[in-house]
Amino acid sequence: MRTHFCGLVNEALIGQTVTLCGWADVARDLGGLCFIDLRDHEGIVQIVAEPAPGVEGNAEVIAAAAAVGYEDCLRVTGVVRRRESVNARIPTGQVEVVAHKVERLNKAEPLPFHAHENPGEDIRLKYRYLDLRTPDMQRKMRTRTKLVQALRRWLDARGFQDIETPILTKATPEGARDFLVPARMHEGEFYALPQSPQLFKQILMVAGFDRYYQIARCFRDEALRADRQLEFTQLDMEFAWVTERDVQDTSESLVRDVFREVMQVELGEFPRMTWSEAMRRFGSDKPDLRIALELVDVDAQVEGSEFKVFTDWAGVDGGRVCALRIPGGASLSRKQIDEYAAHAAKYGAKGLAYIKLSDSGEVSSPIAKFFAEEAFAALVAHVGAGNGDIVFFGAGPHATVSDFMGALRLKAGKDFGLVEAGWKPLWVTDFPMFEWDEEAQRYVALHHPFTAPAVDDIDDLRANARTAVSRGYDMVLNGNEIGGGSIRIHRPAMQSAVFELLGIGAEEAEAKFGFLLDALRYGAPPHGGIAFGVDRIAALMAGTESIRDVIAFPKTTSAQCLMTGAPSPVPDAQLAEVHVAVRPRVRND
Amino acid sequence: MRTHFCGLVNEALIGQTVTLCGWADVARDLGGLCFIDLRDHEGIVQIVAEPAPGVEGNAEVIAAAAAVGYEDCLRVTGVVRRRESVNARIPTGQVEVVAHKVERLNKAEPLPFHAHENPGEDIRLKYRYLDLRTPDMQRKMRTRTKLVQALRRWLDARGFQDIETPILTKATPEGARDFLVPARMHEGEFYALPQSPQLFKQILMVAGFDRYYQIARCFRDEALRADRQLEFTQLDMEFAWVTERDVQDTSESLVRDVFREVMQVELGEFPRMTWSEAMRRFGSDKPDLRIALELVDVDAQVEGSEFKVFTDWAGVDGGRVCALRIPGGASLSRKQIDEYAAHAAKYGAKGLAYIKLSDSGEVSSPIAKFFAEEAFAALVAHVGAGNGDIVFFGAGPHATVSDFMGALRLKAGKDFGLVEAGWKPLWVTDFPMFEWDEEAQRYVALHHPFTAPAVDDIDDLRANARTAVSRGYDMVLNGNEIGGGSIRIHRPAMQSAVFELLGIGAEEAEAKFGFLLDALRYGAPPHGGIAFGVDRIAALMAGTESIRDVIAFPKTTSAQCLMTGAPSPVPDAQLAEVHVAVRPRVRND
Known part of the structure; x- marks a missing residue:
């Protein structure tokens, strides 16, 4: 039906007759002189229907071109020639096609919307x-x-x-x-x-x-x-x-x-990076390394304070107290700080402590009063905060704190333009094998129940399930x-042991995964x-x-x-x- | 885990140490000397565990090899050497691997079946x-x-x-x-x-x-x-x-x-080939051209006979009478002919007339009596039957006859070894656009309702729907x-017209295919x-x-x-x- 693609018509074709198919992207009727931008999957080329004294059928070509509507399906035959006014914005902008024949293969009704209307x-x-x-x-x-x-x-x-x-x-x-x-x-x-x-x-x-x-x-x-x-x-x-x-x-x-x-x-x-390291440094098991910010644990620095929210969790098994320093973050207004607190709350934070150091070194912090002067200075030094920075603190159960502090890290990265191109x-490796589901009072698989544990020994896995690492x-x-x-x-024995740890009994395992256990028995x-x-x-x-x-x-x-x-x-x-x-x-x- | 694939171990590796993984295809323990055929996706290689005076751990290797069972998963490390008794049936047959280490990675239980047991x-x-x-x-x-x-x-x-x-x-x-x-x-x-x-x-x-x-x-x-x-x-x-x-x-x-x-x-x-030609010559819209047999229409040759089954359908619109000549088919016994009749019946035949010409030219045919001698000879000549052949005849509605005669053609092709390698x-082209469904009293689409008819004109299609050809x-x-x-x-108008001919009303069409009709309206x-x-x-x-x-x-x-x-x-x-x-x-x- 066609000899070339619209978007690929070029100067090498000048003087040649081509047949093109496409959609009418734009059609302009200047009264006896018509321009059509014809578009296919490769791009756009300009079609011209113009008076040519002595050319038979030319009036019909112009009439056909004049009748063309937006997004009509057309087939056009014509000769490629160099364009007078070059259009540098499109690859075919050096040329145009002077139409000998314009066929409308299908009419388009007025479209329900146009892309430029967003x-x-x-x-x-x-x-x-x-x-x-x-x-x-x-x-x-x-x-x-x-x-x-x-x-x-x-x-x-x-x-x-x-x-x-x-x-x-x-x-x-x-x-x-x-x-x-x-x-x-x-x-x-x-x-x-x-x-x-x-x-x-x-x-x-x-x-x-x-x-x-x-x-x-x-x-x-x-x-x-x-x-x-x-x-x-x-x-x-x-x-x-x-x-x-x-x-x-x-x-x-x-x-x-x-x-x-x-x-x-x-x-x-x-x-x-191991999973533990990722959680510790970035509060996420899928850290965005384009953001240079990192979390810093401050258990040792806050243990002597009188701030109960911190001391309840610092150094406690399953607890976490950590800080996020945002360079230049002192520019945050009280309202903006509230927005950060609200963002952290979505991920489970109960509040959001902070230390703000103005450009001139003035401290503004609701928690300063809970620290001895020296201890406070040590905390500021430990997180590396300098003039113009803000430091957010999180304290609570380890997973929750990591979560909301990780979320704050992402927000701060975006807000302060700290996301590298x-x-x-x-x-990320060495994931925990299981998570403990408090509600169900049983383990759930962090990946899926077919993931191998790092240990080969079934008794070892059973004895240390809570801390077991997977492959x-x-x-x-x-x-x-x-x-x-x-x-x-x-190995079928290990698979059965893992099912058991996950609370899937032998009967249920057989009903649901019998074919897998069978397969493992016959040379897996x-x-x-x-x-x-x-x-x-x-x-x-x-x-x-x-x-x-x-x-x-x-x-x-x-x-x-x-x-x-x-x-x-x-x-x-x-x-x-x-x-x-x-x-x-x-x-x- | 491995350095090479089992099936690709070759003479170029002689003298080298390789590590292979695979299944134990066969394991033979000859008492202190063990052979294992180790198999992976590329093929099989022979492993040998043999006594080697002075080699440390050698007894353990032999013990490990001796314990290997059918389809166990193994990892073997050893040295490639030229084999004494070459096995020409496998690509690795020039070599074997003398094991230094045999590890069983997984044990296979006795299999529920063996492939050679069919x-x-x-x-x-x-x-x-x-x-x-x-x-x-x-x-x-x-x-x-x-x-x-x-x-x-x-x-x-x-x-x-x-x-x-x-x-x-x-x-x-x-x-x-x-x-x-x-x-x-x-x-x-x-x-x-x-x-x-x-x-x-x-x-x-x-x-x-x-x-x-x-x-x-x-x-x-x-x-x-x-x-x-x-x-x-x-x-x-x-x-x-x-x-x-x-x-x-x-x-x-x-x-x-x-x-x-x-x-x-x-x-x-x-x-x-057009659909009509395929049905006429082969009784099928998917003819197997490896079989040289063809159907021959015999309407003109049977019209003058007294065999009502033929004359009722010969030359009748919608009817068909045709013949299938099987070279060498005279060898069919009465019982075998009955089998052919039964096969045809499965495809709708009511009976199966035939003419058998023995090797010496003797005619055996239940229908000969309905023909004048000359007309019978003309029929035999028309279908090209010679000594030793059998000719089957079908008469009835065109589609049914084509169907069962086409089925006989396939059966004869197989039975007489006439299927070319x-x-x-x-x-196959030019399919009918519609089939008439007698039961529902309406047309159904032979391909699907979106297939274009050969004609562009809607009125033409409506007027000639029964004989319309599709693209x-x-x-x-x-x-x-x-x-x-x-x-x-x-074009949406043609699509609507075809839906209508298929008994899909405007409302149903809109409900089921409104999005297609819409799409056809906006520049298809x-x-x-x-x-x-x-x-x-x-x-x-x-x-x-x-x-x-x-x-x-x-x-x-x-x-x-x-x-x-x-x-x-x-x-x-x-x-x-x-x-x-x-x-x-x-x-x-």
């Missing part, structure tokens, strides 16, 4: 095809394609085998977030959509595949945060006969090479956990892997905050597709065929 | 990881990976953009086969799993993407035939600004290049429809595409009849995963969260 996201999602047609969205989606292509090319070249695992699977332990699918042939039974291919990829290692990958669709049915989708895409990888260092080195190379290829940036060797990756690891980039994985348990090699969040990495590369910008047809935070109207009611007869009914509403009146 | 498919599927570990299944799965890699590489190199479309979508018109997923956040509403990304890929063309592809998971909830799966994989492609020839030429090149790369075969240029692709096409290979596609309707370019069955192509390439052999975790014909036990009952509380209940059983007593 429409709301709801209308963009309803008319997603118009939104995606904009050059900005085309660029973002192309970044995602480039990322996925680069990932695949790298893995294919290194013998990773791309294997598809089922979407219709068995319900998993975190069943509360499973999507359920009623089975037509099995009355009262259900498939579940996978939250990840975790068990299948482990089984593939037992099945003798050496290195597996899959760009896999995963599903999680939970209240959507701004940054989540019901269905999301991960690069899923698994390796047989490996240690954690093998998995980390390979996937670090992958990410480094792909960033070089797609973004032309050099990430260098990734720093490595560029890319800061790192590995899990996360890859973090600019404060985002972009990948996470672990070495898996490959040591294995491990990692999974990367493709949506998130694509969004980071495309320079957008929202993963919705790199998903062709995303759902809203209320789990709807505004374009198609999914989900939607279904006739009862259709439900009857799959043996379910909508549940009568329980009224609370 | 276990049933049910047990193979229950212990899928053991089945997949066999070299035969490894080879089949690797063929699939190679196919998918080759497809992607080809498409990536030509500017096709890989775009993911949703799995949680809106219910479609063929809703009867939709999998439904209850929505947690929208009481009484459901998502549906896509039967194909058809509408999304069309929308992507409207959205300005030029060439799209996706290796897409599709879902169809229907009684499983041996050859079907609830979820299957298609290579889905769509092109903007194209005619059918553009789509066909590009996808023919793709398939030709991929077969050359993966199978080292040259498919050549594909023959092209190799690959016979073709295009659909299928790619057929060795009697399998491996791909199918069409040019789509890109001419577009078309095709989808290929990846599972089927992989099975053909791997030389297996069953697509289950090229799917890692397939379901049975009763829609179950025997390994995980999906589908399974779900606690009522979990169903309550998604607002559904299992329907009380309706008892018919």
Whole structure:
């Protein structure tokens, strides 16, 4: 239908006849002289329909061009010539096409919105095809394609085998977030959509595949945060006969090479940090290393004070007292300090103590009175505060304090322009194996129940469960956990012991994971892997905050597709065929 | 953990120390001298643990080797040396590894079955990881990976953009086969799993993407035939600004290049055939051209006979009388002829007339008596029957006769060894736009409701709906429809007219496809595409009849995963969260 792409018409084609297809981006009728900006996926070129004495059919060409409306689909044949007034803003700006023929292949009705009107996201999602047609969205989606292509090319070249695992699977332990699918042939039974291919990829290692990958669709049915989708895409990888260092080195190379290829940036060797160090220095298990601020523990410096909030927690097992110094933070007003306190409160802080040192060294602090003069000076010196700084303090349970102080660190980084440009990756390792769930009075797995502990000995794990470290690891980039994985348990006795520690009895384990325990019994090699969040990495590369910008047809935070109207009611007869009914509403009146 | 792969140890490594990981394929303890065949994904190498006077720890190595059981996971370190008795059957047969260290990384319990016992498919599927570990299944799965890699590489190199479309979508018109997923956040509403990304890929063309592809998971909830799966994989492609020839030429090149790369075969240029010709000559819209047999219409030759079964249908609109000559078919016994009749009956035949010409030219035929001698000779001559042949005849409604005669052609091809080796692709084009559904008294779409008719004029289509031809096409290979596609309707008025002809009213169309009709209104370019069955192509390439052999975790014909036990009952509380209940059983007593 066409000989060239609009956006690629150039000076080398001058004098040649070309046929182009595209959308009318702009059409101007200057009375017997028409200009059309014709746009395709490669870009825009100017079409001219002008009087040419003696050229047959020329009046019809002008008439056809004059009738063109915004976003009409056109096919234009004409001759390329040098443009009189060069348009330096577009790559084709040196040339234009003098039309011999203008065909309208499809008429466009007046659009419901125009991109330059900065429409709301709801209308963009309803008319997603118009939104995606904009050059900005085309660029973002192309970044995602480039990322996925680069990932695949790298893995294919290194013998990773791309294997598809089922979407219709068995319900998993975190069943509360499973999507359920009623089975037509099995009355009262259900498939579940996978939250990840975790068990299948482990089984593939037992099945003798050496290195597996899959760009896999995963599903999680939970209240959507701004940054989540019901269905999301991960690069899923698994390796047989490996240690954690093998998995980390390979996937670090992958990410480094792909960033070089797609973004032309050099990430260098990734720093490595234990989970404990990350929590201590940054109050986060996914620290944003672009921000130079660090937390400083001050237990020793506050123990002698009379400030009960501090002394209750300083030096206490499970407690934490720490400080965050913000250079230049003395400029914060009382109101702004209150905003910081409110921000910390969202993460569990009960209050926010501070010390402000004015540019002339004047101290302003609600806690100064609780300290002897010398002790106060020692505290200020210990946190390295100087004139013009502010220091925030947190005291309380270790996890809570780390959380809210970590959140303040991020806020201060942004507010004070302390976020370095560029890319800061790192590995976080040595995660705790378990967290103690006070409410349920039992352990829960920090990664998932298939993660191997650092110790090989089952009795050792049982005796030291609270402090046990796992063989899990996360890859973090600019404060985002972009990948996470672990070495898996490959011996059935250890897997059963971990299930038991997690409160999963032998019977329940057999019912839910019998096939995995079986597989481990029949020659399971040591294995491990990692999974990367493709949506998130694509969004980071495309320079957008929202993963919705790199998903062709995303759902809203209320789990709807505004374009198609999914989900939607279904006739009862259709439900009857799959043996379910909508549940009568329980009224609370 | 290892320095080399077992299957790649070779003479270049003689004298070197290697560390290998793998499964104990065979272990023989000859009393103080042990041999282990160690196997990984690349192949097998022989390990020897032998007495070596003066070598420290040697007794322990022999003891460790002697304790090895079938399918144990091992790590072995040793020195490569030339083998005394060469094993020509394996690539590593020139060498062996003299073990210095044998570690058992995991013990395997006695397996539930052994591959050489030729276990049933049910047990193979229950212990899928053991089945997949066999070299035969490894080879089949690797063929699939190679196919998918080759497809992607080809498409990536030509500017096709890989775009993911949703799995949680809106219910479609063929809703009867939709999998439904209850929505947690929208009481009484459901998502549906896509039967194909058809509408999304069309929308992507409207959205300005030029060439799209996706290796897409599709879902169809229907009684499983041996050859079907609830979820299957298609290579889905769509092109903007194209005619059918553009789509066909590009996808023919793709398939030709991929077969050359993966199978080292040259498919050549594909023959092209209209649907009418395919039905007339082969009684099938997916003719297997490896079989040289053809159907021959005999209306003119039987019209003068007294055989009512023939004369009722000969020369009648909507009727068909045709013949299938089988060279050498005179060898069929009466019982075998009955088997052919029974086979035809399965496809709707009411009986099966025949003429048998013995090697000496003797005629045996239940219908000869209805013909004048000359007319009978003319019939025999027309179908080209000679001594030793049999000719089967079919008469009745056109579609039924084509169907059962086509089925007989396939059976005869197989029975008489008339299936040529190799690959016979073709295009089938010019499909009817509609089929008339007698029961529902309305038209149904032969492809799908978005396929463009050959005519552009709506009134013309309405006036000639019964004979209208579509712009659909299928790619057929060795009697399998491996791909199918069409040019789509890109103008809203034509789409509405086709919906109307299919009995989909304006209101229903708006409710189900309003977003498509909208999209066509706002600048939809001419577009078309095709989808290929990846599972089927992989099975053909791997030389297996069953697509289950090229799917890692397939379901049975009763829609179950025997390994995980999906589908399974779900606690009522979990169903309550998604607002559904299992329907009380309706008892018919």
